[in-house]
Amino acid sequence: MTATPLTPIPCTLLRGDGIGPEIVEATLQVLDALGAPFQWHEQLAGLNAIERHGDPLPEATIENMRQTRLTLKGPLTTPIGGGFRSINVRLREALKLYANVRPARSLLPDGKFPDVDIVLIRENTGGFYVGVEHFIQIGDDPHAVAEATGILTRENCQRISKYAFEYAVATGRKKITVVHKANILKALTGLFLETVTTIAKEYEGRVKLEERIVDNCAMQLVLNPAQFDMILTTNMFGDILSDEIAGLIGGLGLAPGANVGDDAAMFEAVHGSAPDIAGQGIANPTALLLAAAMMLEHCSLHALAAQLRAALAKTLANKATRTRDLGGQLSTGDYARAVIANL
Numbered sequence: 001m002t003a004t005p006l007t008p009i010p011c012t013l014l015r016g017d018g019i020g021p022e023i024v025e026a027t028l029q030v031l032d033a034l035g036a037p038f039q040w041h042e043q044l045a046g047l048n049a050i051e052r053h054g055d056p057l058p059e060a061t062i063e064n065m066r067q068t069r070l071t072l073k074g075p076l077t078t079p080i081g082g083g084f085r086s087i088n089v090r091l092r093e094a095l096k097l098y099a100n101v102r103p104a105r106s107l108l109p110d111g112k113f114p115d116v117d118i119v120l121i122r123e124n125t126g127g128f129y130v131g132v133e134h135f136i137q138i139g140d141d142p143h144a145v146a147e148a149t150g151i152l153t154r155e156n157c158q159r160i161s162k163y164a165f166e167y168a169v170a171t172g173r174k175k176i177t178v179v180h181k182a183n184i185l186k187a188l189t190g191l192f193l194e195t196v197t198t199i200a201k202e203y204e205g206r207v208k209l210e211e212r213i214v215d216n217c218a219m220q221l222v223l224n225p226a227q228f229d230m231i232l233t234t235n236m237f238g239d240i241l242s243d244e245i246a247g248l249i250g251g252l253g254l255a256p257g258a259n260v261g262d263d264a265a266m267f268e269a270v271h272g273s274a275p276d277i278a279g280q281g282i283a284n285p286t287a288l289l290l291a292a293a294m295m296l297e298h299c300s301l302h303a304l305a306a307q308l309r310a311a312l313a314k315t316l317a318n319k320a321t322r323t324r325d326l327g328g329q330l331s332t333g334d335y336a337r338a339v340i341a342n343l
């Protein structure tokens, strides 16, 4: 019996920097074997775009992302200290991808914590990542003083709160922990806490709200991660805590994320371009594959997503079919082939 062909779905593809091209290639192979109906529109961004266009984020790339409204993205390198502004941040701003959804679930039966199942929702466009910062020169020291401003509007906070509570209702999650530092950053994270608490009233009886100060939350996460269901937090705390949570389940090789707005969505790994292992063919593509599973779900292709998730779980359950970051021996390509064999 031949299945009815699925309607092709146009999707922008950014291969990214560092290990990006390696994990993207592995992901494309698995998606192809799965029969996912994505029609790829390959575009440039990051270091490869500078080489070819002199611009790390060409307008044509953003335009294509607006048209397809769907992007699969490899990690992009951002220079430390000086250099160009983060393309990741610019992409989220340009496409108004205000919600960053980062789920983490224990997939290794022999992992440190067998029962982690946390969805972290991060406000993705405001806070300290708005890039409003500068140095002040005193005498002949151009870097005598550094100043950074965090910006959040009530509207930003309402939008992300509603997104998180609606996500909880839609996915059957029962508790949201709002994570803040409103004891010190009383305005910036105080407004966040205040708004989340107000929106939570609309969901009383359906979704419980708890609050935690970020430092305590960081400690509680390593002590007893199973107590957390969903975490809702501001941009920078979300960035930091999502790497910490990835560590609980085995590392960054296993943590996917979605950047979602009202008009577009972009799927990627939580991790970056991993320059320390780039070009060696040893990167773990699971995080991007899980991001691809989220993308399939976003496109209502639930059966394909479930098939992909099951193949990943089966492959990871076997110590012999893991990549090096998880104590295995497989190369990126061999791991992709093992996943395909388990589809």
Ligand code: NAI
Pocket: 019, 023, 074, 075, 076, 077, 078, 079, 088, 252, 253, 268, 269, 270, 271, 272, 273, 274, 275, 276, 277, 282, 283, 284, 285, 286, 287, 325
């Ligand atoms: P990173 O996430 O690239 O790497 C941290 C550590 O985890 C490294 O030891 C790396 O080898 C390891 N790792 C990451 N992904 C892995 C994978 N798939 N398989 C096996 N090991 C993996 O963070 P780092 O080194 O701080 O940043 C490198 C660059 O990536 C920077 O330019 C940063 O700005 C950028 N970045 C980009 C992101 C994005 O595109 N969304 C997110 C985070 C960082």
Ligand code: MG
Pocket: 239, 240, 243, 270
């Ligand atoms: Mg990060």
